[in-house]
Amino acid sequence: MTSPLLVERFAARAAATPGAVALRDAAGSVTYGELAARVEACARGAAGVAGAAAVAGSRRIALLPRSDTSSLAVVLGAMRAGVSVVLLHRHLTAPQLDHALEVAAPAVVIASGRLPVAFGELGARVPVLAPEELASAAASPTRRAAPADELLVGLTSGTSGEPKLFVRDQASWAATLDRSDSAFDVRPGERVAVPGPLDHTHFLYGALHALTRGAAVDLRPLAQVFADGEPVPHAYLVPTLAHDLADALGAAPRAEVRTIASSAAPWPASARERLARLLPAATIAHFYGASELSFVTLDGRPFPGVEIELRDGGEVHVRSDMLFSGYLTAAGLRGGPDADGWFSVGDVGSLTDGVLTLAGRGSDTIVSGGLNVEPAEVESALAALPGVAEVACVGLPDERMGAVPVAVLVLSPGAAAPPRAALRAHARATLPQPSRPRRAYVVDALPRSPRGKLLRDELARRLLDGAARELA
Structure with a gap:
């Protein structure tokens, strides 16, 4: 028996409790009935714009989401219409964005507010609509989504610097929802904090799963979520938000918090100790997975x-x-x-x-704050700096991020080290934010095996031992 699709589960909740609160963001709250109406409008608009482009083989729209109701209405509307969502994120460089748009060929990009710098010329490449404009676009009848329909195209790091575009279908997400239902006891009407950016699939999925359970999703920052005194039984987090959660809780224990759903990366030890005191009844459910x-x-x-x-x-x-x-x-x-x-x-x-x-x-990938950093991409970008003969990028431990990328430079004979400000400016121009080195060092030579392979673990150990000069 095929599991109900995500949009079918949401529609059933909206029909059963239209007056219940579905979402809360910085602008206020919306009910399930109000959200369902916005989803239906977005579905008709998505079907219209994607249908017009279908002659070119694309039934996709791209979305640069914000942590708000409008972005979730677009996602649910597209899924309702059987139109795939290409999930863009704010860290993309201009070449990465160009690559994603060329390969995925979305009919439009949905975005609102101030766009990141890399998106500056976006309107010249593909039409850009605000979520409200999609909802009022030329409508087409929607068809029922099918299990085999493409549901989401997400972006993950590639070793060449170009993002890899992974595809999930409706059936795979339905199966994932089944596992969440059995693992996380989210009940109708309960509040679920989802404080992270919705361009991160962990947070997008957390919000959508909560809506299929009839819960009230709170998209605001943790400090606001826990400041109003209402119970918050559940939260979707990543380890980098552990200290933010402890700070938001203040000094008083919150016994109503039952579940913290987190990625499997280690939590900072000091934050774990604080949360053990502040959340006496909470279970931190560490799950391992990947896009x-x-x-x-x-x-x-x-x-x-x-x-x-x-x-x-x-x-x-x-x-x-x-x-x-x-x-x-x-x-x-x-x-x-x-x-x-x-x-x-x-x-x-x-x-x-x-x-x-x-x-x-097993690869050289650095996982920093739940995001993949490919050393080869960093090394290729920084090798263009004047006076640099060799570059290595390695990850060093960081309590908040798990690991952070750092750059290690070998200079050409007689060359002066580039100023730290120049390196940072070059990194801003050539690398997405998560891949920009947090620090840079100069060494005389990189450790290598007899066959010339870079010994990254040995290099990281030397940096931790202080055997390198940090750029001034």
């Missing part, structure tokens, strides 16, 4: 229906009905699960008594 894999483990144990195999030195391979369809390229879908349904994003780990423990990425 391509969806949920894999909860507190180390596989979600129901998820199979895990360790291959090739501990590389984690996953099989389930929640996996993505593949990567969207100019030649179509490529690089998805193999013929037997298995896929790996390159994470390495070990299995003991059925519990998966992650040891990091």
Whole structure:
């Protein structure tokens, strides 16, 4: 039996409790009935603009979301119409944005407010509409979404600097919702804090799942969510928000908080200690997953229906009905699960008594604040600086971000080190914000193996031991 699709679950909640609060953002609250009306208007508009472009093979619209009701109405409306959402994010550079638009070919981009610098010439490449304009666009009849319909095209880091576009279909998200329903006890009317940006799929999914449960989603910053005194039983967070949560709670314990749904990255030890005192009844549910894999483990144990195999030195391979369809390229879908349904994003780990423990990425990827940073992209950008002979990028531990990228430079003979301000300006012009090095160092030579391979772990150890000069 096919699981109900996301939009079907939302529609059932809206029909059952139209007067219940669905969302709260900086502008105020909307009910399920009000949100459903906005979703239906966006669905007709999305069907209209995507239908006009369908002759070119595209039934997609792109969205640069804000943490507001309008963005969620666009997402739900497109899903209702069987139109795929290309989820753009604020960290894209202009070349990355160009690549995403060329490959995905959305009919329009939906955005509101002040656009990031990289989006400055967007209107010359593809029409740009505000969410309200989509809702009032030339309408077309909507068809019922089907399980095999493409639901979302998201962007994740690629080693070449170009983002990879992963594709999820309606059925895979329906299967993921089933797992969330069994793992997280979210009840109708309960408030769910979703304080992160909706261009991060962790937060977008958290908001959408809560709406399928009839909950009240609060999109405001944590300090505002916990300031009004109303109960907040659930929150979707990432480790970088751990201290923000502790600060928002103040000194008084909040016994009503039951669940903190978090990615599996380690939480800062000092924040864990503070939260243990402030949230005496809360469970921090650490789940491991990826954009391509969806949920894999909860507190180390596989979600129901998820199979895990360790291959090739501990590389984690996953099989389930929640996996993505593949990567969207100019030649179509490529690089998805193999013929037997298995896929790996390159994470390495070990299995003991059925519990998966992650040891990091088998690749050089740095995971910083839940976002992937590819060292090769950083190294290529900084190699263009005058006087630089070699560049290495490694991750160093950081309590808030988990790890942060830093740059290590080897200078050409007789060259002076670039000023730190010049390096930062160059990084701002060439790299997305998460990939910009937090610090830069100068060394005489990079550690390498006898075959010339860069020894990144050894380089990071030397930096931590103070064996390098930081740029002034």
